[in-house]
Amino acid sequence: MKADAVTPLPRALQQPLERFYEYLRSEKGLSLHTQRNYKQQLETMGHHLHELGVKGWIDVDAGWVRQLASKGMREGMKSSSLATRLSSLRSFFDFLILRGDMNANPARGVSAPRKQRPLPKNLDVDEVAQLLDVNEDDPLSVRDRAIMELMYGAGLRLAELVSINIRDVHFRSEEIRVIGKGDKERKVPFSGQASEWVAKWMKLRSQFAQPSEPALFVSKLGTRISHRNVQKRMLEWGQKQSVSSHISPHKLRHSFATHMLESSNNLRAVQELLGHENISTTQIYTHLDFQHLAQAYDQAHPRAHKKNKD
Known part of the structure; x- marks a missing residue:
């Protein structure tokens, strides 16, 4: 995994990213923190797509985006972090559409799972x-x-x-x-x-x-x-x-x-x-x-009891 962080992406994947980073610096005016966050997320996804055999960003469809989201979930990413990852991808594809390199944004229909609100602790x-x-x-x-x-x-x-x-x-x-x-x-x-x-x-x-x-x-x-x-x-x-x-x-x-x-x-x-x-x-x-339901079933259902072995 550490090797991925230093191994450069193929030119077809890296060059559009470099153009996007320059766009963020010169035209969007985003903070350095946000720029670094976008770069980290996009580089991570770029390496994953490269491992899966994707040659260029134009080949990415909604199925690939969902696979990226699923990988993040399997790695234990928080919902908020996964939402940031998908947001950076949507912004990047919007940039490619603006340049005329893509016709549609495949990340638009994919969203991070909603974070479940914890239920309040009941009073005794x-x-x-x-x-x-x-x-x-x-x-x-x-x-x-x-x-x-x-x-x-x-x-x-x-x-x-x-x-x-x-x-x-x-x-x-x-x-x-x-x-x-x-x-x-x-x-x-x-x-x-x-x-x-x-x-x-x-x-x-x-x-x-x-x-x-x-x-x-x-x-x-x-x-x-x-x-x-x-x-x-x-x-x-x-x-x-x-x-x-x-x-x-x-x-x-x-x-x-x-x-x-x-x-x-x-x-x-x-x-x-x-x-x-x-x-x-x-x-x-x-x-x-x-387990509470299972115990109730075991106690109540006539077919739940094992036969005694003689």
Whole structure:
């Protein structure tokens, strides 16, 4: 591999690169750091293409570009580094098109895989209890506890919680109508502490809500509470209750899903409660261990047990 770094590329591959480097210096005005980065990435790809028998850049098509991206992934490149590599290649091919050496950019349709956002660490049961131990009786504290009890008790998304109207809450049947992603309606059960604190808030809500406001949760201004306000209040309660974890609406939803799955082992039920269209989303969301499913299968399926050998 070290030999590749010092072995010059064949003229047909190297000369267009040198012209591109000069173009970057004289016309694009890119920083020296960016120029060096582009040069390093392009030289690496040039050597790889040469090893595979590619004679010139004009012979590179989308298939070759995908192979370059795959090689980077196999080598353990980060998504951001791979995106930079492909970006340098796209810029180089744009330059060749500008010069009339190529008609189309084969790297335009190839993109680096998206970097997966890490899921938030869920709160453990004791941390949830510590967060929700809000006994202050001022109306806004009651509202905030009702919000947190409902988010944790029903596993709601922030947008779902904010959009709830009074008419969506049914105490007798212990369910709430919510509108999820894609404007899909579903009913979620709520009882126990969630129902109790929502009822307490309903008795105090008229102190703030404007007469025509349909929202269940309102701000001090009397209108529907905003996403940002909910996030801010949860963060403040986490600090006030001395919870070591950073508190957010998504973390409460994630904790609901994790605790429900740990207690029930019912993936399908958790999927429905969360409003996930695909069960694969629920598996990722709750860090479901495949071994856990395998154990459930071994215990439950009548054909999973090995016959005893006599």
